Amino acid sequence: MTWRAGIERRPLLAGLVGALGLGILGGGAYEAARILHRNEKAGAYGDLVSRLPDPDGARLLGHAVIAGLPRFNAAETARSLRKALAIHSLADVTASDLAAGRVAEAGGWVLPESLALICALAAAAA
Amino acid sequence: MRSQPDSDKRNPGSAFPWRASEGPILNSFLDARTLPAGTVIQTDLAIIGGGAAGITLALALAHTPIRMLMLESGGLAFDDSTQALYSGEEAGVHYLKLDGSRLRYFGGSTNHWGGWCRPLDKSDFEKREWLPYSGWPFGREALEPYIPRAQQLVEAGExxxxxxxxxxxxxxxxxxxxxxxxxxxxxxxTRGGVLPTHFGKRYGDDLRRIPNLDLYLHANVTALELAPDAGSLDRLEVATLSGNHFTVKPRYTVLAAGGIENARILLVSNDVAPRGVGNANDLVGRFFADHCxxxxxxxxxxxxxxxxxxxxxxxxxxxxxxxxxxxxxxxxxxxxxxxxxxxxxxxxxxxxxxxxxxxxxxxxxxxxxxxxxxxxxxxxxxELAPDPDRRLTLTGERDALGLQRLKLDMRVxxxxxxxxxxxxxxxxxxxxxxxxxxxxxxxxxxxxxxxxVDWGNHHMGTTRMHDDPKHGVVNANSQVHGVPNLYIAGSSVFPTYGSSNPTMNLVALTLRLADHLKMVMT
Structure with missing residues (x-):
């Protein structure tokens, strides 16, 4: 009899499946927590700001956007963006902006207007 | 007429007899300082200035029955005292010194140009309702036939x-x-891989081979003297820095002294016309432009x-x-x-x-x-929008020849x-x-x-072209309004400027002028 013959196959498989399941659950919980944290950190506009990969970068850009928009109204902007993003993806909305010539600047960087405004909301919520 | 060299035979319609490099050198350049004082020279055509426009014109009129005399202020190389004739005042937004943005010796400012070439755009010639003072009296199609030959002259390839x-x-x-x-x-x-083409060096020998051209160095035109009725140009007064003075009596004259100096020579020539030659409507020196x-x-x-x-x-x-x-x-x-x-x-x-x-x-x-x-x-x-208040005016200061200096009011x-x-x-x-x-x-x-902000050293607009004398100094043929035997060559006639560098375009425009002069003078 070898050492390997001493290990039962069925309990081993069950253990591996269990570990994998725990891992998936754990990973999902971590991701959910991370998104929740990001939304929470983005404040009232977390549902919009969470569409951007880098909240800190978005805030940095957003402050520059707001500096060029003295009459920026966060609530109204958020309402308008939510309406658009409820039926279209961010990619579609930005493509539509660019096709229509709607751009805004963040410290001179020319950005699609919707993207610039989401950044502005990130800054406004901070 | 000499036979065309092989390189020109490959471009029918664009050949220049002056491209023949085999012929003998017929003339040496003359030194105006050695002329007996009080000399009066008669000629068919006087060309004032030996820069891109003047040299182009002489080359284009080579081997015609037109007897030409070119008057170049400088010598064959840079000289401080001649260059100092260019100095003036600058006001308004920062601009280059008037004696720093151009060169006053044979070849003119091609001695320091950057060699960038591009034809003007079609819209550069058009009148645009939203742009006051815009538009040339002709479209780009009038200049296009001359672009290939201009391109040869600036040696920019096909x-x-x-x-x-x-x-x-x-x-x-x-x-x-x-x-x-x-x-x-x-x-x-240019040949030998040296960039870019310096017209004086490149075409000096070609000019010496032109039998119907005399070229005087160190010859500064100090006045365009109109006939008493102001209806034509009678003579040119010429001086050297050594104190020599003489007179040229041409049938026709082309002023080709550059985008700044063209205006100055017209303005200082105010014996008969008190505001200066061609300046009855106070346009000479206005609309100065450069590329920002x-x-x-x-x-x-x-x-x-x-x-x-x-x-x-x-x-x-x-x-x-x-x-x-x-x-x-x-x-x-x-x-x-x-x-x-x-x-x-x-x-x-x-x-x-x-x-x-x-x-x-x-x-x-x-x-x-x-x-x-x-x-x-x-x-x-x-490109800057045309602005009549971006202008050159005469000051009370005088240069070594006694000519009033210029002041530039630069605006953006x-x-x-x-x-x-x-x-x-x-x-x-x-x-x-x-x-x-x-x-x-x-x-x-x-x-x-x-x-x-920096500037391109592309001096334009100061003797602008327009069919109506109330809006332009020269007409569509570059003839000064009211003075039928006086023409202006160079970018000073550009009424709107485009963004392309002016040298190749002004060479093309000068070739067009040469065709016109052949027609009216022969």
Whole structure:
């Protein structure tokens, strides 16, 4: 009899499946927590700001956007963006902006207007 | 007439007899300082100035029955005392010193030009309702037949320009649909690979072979003397810095002394016409223009890091030197009321935190990978709107020959900056829409722009062309209104300026003038 013959196959498989399941659950919980944290950190506009990969970068850009928009109204902007993003993806909305010539600047960087405004909301919520 | 050299036989219709390099040297240049004082020289055509325009005219009229006399202020090399005749005052926004932005010796300012060539755009000639004082009295089609020959003279190779893209190894930047497109400069080159063509050095021997030309060096025209009825030009008064004076009595005269000095010679010639020759309507010296060349106007990022080499430096292929630039399309210029500009890609630059955030956010929103993104600074040369108050006037100061010096009031309007800024904004939009990259515009305020402004040394507009004497100093044939035997050559006649460098275009315009003179003088 070898050492390997001493290990039962069925309990081993069950253990591996269990570990994998725990891992998936754990990973999902971590991701959910991370998104929740990001939304929470983005404040009232977390549902919009969470569409951007880098909240800190978005805030940095957003402050520059707001500096060029003295009459920026966060609530109204958020309402308008939510309406658009409820039926279209961010990619579609930005493509539509660019096709229509709607751009805004963040410290001179020319950005699609919707993207610039989401950044502005990130800054406004901070 | 000498036979054409082989190189010219390959370009029928563009041959020049003066290109024959085998013929004997017939003349040596004459030194005006050695003429007996009080000499009176009679000639068919006097050409005032031995720069790009004057030399072109003499070459184009070689071997015709027209007896020519060229009067060049300088000698064959730079000389401080001659150059000092150019000094003057500058006021308004920062501009180059009047004796620093041009050269006063044989070959003129081609002795320091950069060699950048590009024909004017079609719209540069058009009257635009939104642009006061715009428009030439003819369209680009009037100049086009002369471009190939002008191109030969500036030695910039076959005029392929925007077809240069077929010579490029890599595809141009994808700008998608929009207001800007990739256009191409060509560059002057001369034999031996020395850039660019210095007209005096390059064509000196050719001029010496012209039997119907006498060329005087150190000969400064101090006055255009009108006939007593002011209806024609009677004679030229000429002086040397050594104190010699003589008179030239030509049947016709072409003033080709440069975009600043053309106006000065007209203004100081005020014995018969108190406001100066051709200045009955107070237009001489007004509408001065140059290309505004602010440095590092923007940063362009390409998401994939690609930037074809012909955007950042001159490339050579197919016998031409070329470089890409970004220009507004004719449609965009008209629809957005912007003027010409040629934006060049300069150096690779690093990105700061804001730039990195902009790249990441834009790439994410567009669904592109920006892992290899690279950034480049942009430069430009853009056109100014015609402005009658951007002008040259005479001062009380006098030069060594007793001529009043000039003062330049230089101006750039906020709308000049705003127009170029909106062009950049469109470029930024296009780059994003094409998922190619993104753009940062460096300056927003007038002070910001002025802090980086430089100039092209492209002096234009001071003797503008217009069919109506109330709006122009010369007519469509470059003849001074009211003075049928006086013409002006050079970029001082450009009524609107475009963004292309003027030398090749003024050479083409001078070739057109030569054809006109052949017609009226022979």
């Amino acid at each position: 005029p392929i320009y925007d077809d240069a893209k077929r010579l490029a190894a890599d595809a141009p930047l994808n700008l998608g649909k929009g207001g800007l497109y990739t256009t191409y400069f060509q560059f002057s080159k 060349i602010p440095r590092e106007v923007a940063t362009l990022v390409t998401f994939d890091g690609n930037m074809p080499a012909y955007y950042t430096a001159t490339q050579s292929a197919g016998g031409v030197h070329f470089r890409a630039a970004l220009s507004p399309t004719e449609d965009f210029k008209q629809q957005s009321s912007v003027l010409g500009s040629l934006t060049t890609v300069e150096n690779e630059v690093a990105l700061d935190d804001l730039a990195k955030a902009a790249v990441a956010a834009a790439a994410n929103a567009l669904g592109v990978d920006a892992g290899s993104a690279r950034a480049f600074s942009l430069g430009t040369g853009f 309007s906020n709308s000049d900056f705003a127009r170029y800024r909106s062009t950049l904004r469109e470029l930024g939009r296009q780059l994003l829409a094409a998922r190619t990259g993104l753009l940062r515009i460096q300056h927003r305020t007038r002070d910001g722009w002025l802090s980086v």
